[in-house]
Amino acid sequence: MTAYDTENIFAKILRGEIPATRVYEDDETLAFMDIMPRTDGHLLVIPKTPCRNVLDATPEQLASVIATVQKLARAAKTAFDAGGVTIQQFNEAAGGQEVFHLHFHVLPRQDGVSMRPPGQMGDFDEIAAHAEKIRAALD
């Protein structure tokens, strides 16, 4: 398996080298807003320790990340009065992964509303407002 690249964009976010709209963090995990949101409230949840994806993660990394995914999925569902939540996770380029630090997408969903296409930059102020709604809905 390819080695973890410490210069990937999420490693830089973790080190504070590039900005991110942070929503929640604990000792093991960080949740922040996706800059190209495919739904309102599109979040990413990552471990603070390095691993590329599910294929090289330890059981402990997976356990802590999935607990934070559940916490943020519940908060996002409440914040957006969503009918449901889509959780996506990709492994290696052939599996659809573009950033090689383990992450789960958390996407609040409304009945009958499709996700937006990938790769469209979101509006910064709108993303910040959505982050605030999710923070307010956290336990």
Ligand code: 5GP
């Ligand atoms: P994936 O690796 O799961 O295919 O996609 C990576 C995700 O990271 C995409 O949804 C993309 O919009 C998001 N992303 C890429 N660069 C940045 C960034 O600099 N900041 C944030 N917050 N999200 C990013």
